[in-house]
Amino acid sequence: MSDGYSDDGLLAYKTPYPPSLPANEPNWEQSKAYGSRRTPTGFAVRKLNFNDPTGQGKFKNQDWPFEQRLGYPSTREGWHPLIFKYGLEVLDAAGFINFETTKPHTYNPNGYWESKRNRSGLLAERIHPVLRKEMWHLFTDEEYKTITPALLLATAILDDPVMLCLFYALSRPTDQLTTFEDPHLGTCKKLDIPATLTEQEQWEVHEKLCAMREWTSFRWDNSQIFVDSGSLAATTPDCALGRDIPASGS
Template sequence: MSDTDMPDADDRSDVSSVFEPTFPPVDQLRSYTVIHPPALPEWTNIDGTDYKTRWYDDSWRYTARAYSKVDGAGFEVRQMDINNRDDFEPEDPYNPLWWPPKYALGAPSDNKAVWQALLGHWGFSVLEKAGFINFYPGDEDVDMKPLGRLAGKRNPSGRRTELIHPILRRGMWKDIDDDEYDLMEPALLLASAILDDPAALAFFHAIANTKSMTKFHDATHGPCLVASIPATLTDQQQTEVYNKIIKMRDWTIWHLMPLREMVTVGGYGVTRPRKKINNQDRSASQAYTSQSDIHICQSYISILERYRDDDVNDTNEHGEQLEGWLDRFNVPLSRRPRTLFSDSAIDRTVFSLAETLVHEFAHAFSMAYFPIPPHPTYESPEEPWIQGNRSNELGCALIDHLLGGLAYAMTAYTTCDTTEHRHMVNCPFGMYIEGQWDLWVEDDGVERVRTDTPAAGSTSRQTIYPIPQKYFYNMLTEETWKQQVPRFGLASIRMPRLKEWSMTIPKPN
């Protein structure tokens, strides 16, 4: 394959790693069945000598093509007759084993170290062919109206104006215009559906009831508390904690924060205690609690606006921006995906924004209901731990509890913080989850790590899993929220972990 060739963008013979029907039987939990990943032969020929194949060093020498076999679809691979990553391989009509190069394996560019591990291992074209970057729903239409299991109790009449959770409604946002708020509607609806789940109420119930928490003494942090999340709540308990959530309307303001300022906090959102004129925290439910200002990255709005404008004006600025990331990271044409589908990328952006909204609200709720009295010896942790976690980062703990992991953008790492941050929000190359979200977390004085848990040293290894694009599509469909979730609960929206496509990696530097 020459550098001017690339996989056929119209080749959709297997458009997703998901083979289950779009609408599974109502009595069947959705599952994600994957195309089998490519495997390299034991030996690789280099300059006439056979060497033991090492994927990291040798995968670029191979091409793959999709095929079907007895146990499902997979990839056939063969070694190309090339000496450099993007050499042109001429046709070999006298070799019956030769076939035209199709999907390039390995890192998208020579600088392998800049790529997130899954991209650096499998390569763009294989991940895209397998359904981890794009999903093409055909003539199906995404409903974009997620509905949580308790939404009917909160909004029994089903009024459209009340579909969004009260804590996220327009009046809760400061210094944004109606258009900016409307652009967030799909993410606000998804976040509302997540907050309207009984498991979310059980989580907040545990955070608000400090008397039921378990105490332990940490050698570094002093007296600490651990919350255990009940499997279910009584109707009375659900009502009580829902009322506590609604009370947050008096103590919370949402804002947008410019990208350059957001980069300094190292996240997509940040929650801060609201201060009085004398710089003292404004108290919330009791002494030593605080009201909050929640800031969400402005870049989400910019991306959603660009996508909306493309639809209205029949332009392709969002798609061109996605392709621009490939140019920015110097990805040769021969190692690019067939296409970066705008609808798939925007589904990931919507999911990321919804995840951020729920994450940050967890911090605000803790500020309002978890008192932090001063300690004479130790600096008290700002949040309780959830049973079983190393870290007390409640936003991450809530998302992990509800969705089975935290979704991260597959990316190329750069020395420019704003570039990398904007790329993370754009999510052009797909997303992945880690086997344990807090395995590598380090104590930074705000996020605390239990001293009595194993240190996340350089020898600890983490398993990571690419997430099928159809998962993000499903999170916005009527079938998910009106059939799957009511019948199977959180099991139907937990992020799948596809073992065949996973990698186990050391802690990054």
């Protein structure tokens, strides 16, 4: 977004672009012949020379040493397509395997607004205010720690400028709705999502998301509601917290 951050080619948060094979090698069955290394935005890829005595897979001296092998780790059938294409080493380097919240990790997701709200550099303040510890009713510190990697990724999504465009439209339905006639359904409404937002509009919708803290909390629940509805999560009135919140379904 031109008004939100500099157009330097970097992502708004730190989930890297996946590796891609050269145009003359579009078949991922050949991915094991390639190696990769991390770049600021993703992975550089080059073919490997398996006869290189240095073990660095070089064809010539100026070739960079590879850091990850692409492709599936063995010839056993039935690998998941993601592992078949990228391999476990690439997925690990991208931050999707065995993520440890207690160790610094260059490539774990950073929300777009994280630097603006986190002056102290604390892990807890990297998480979106709507998802922080105090919002998870009766969670222990250990339980919250187990979901921290997922919350960091959710923060990156909530903070993404493109996603803010959607929330902006949702928060202004009278301005962003178009009515049209469908031959089968009759009168319908379409949400018009702006392609970009000014920085002021981004702040506006970000603050509206943060205001959800006044009306939202999360908790584990063994309620029969999940059995009855076949759902994994549900929204219900939370009278226990002294808040009068209307239920909105599962």
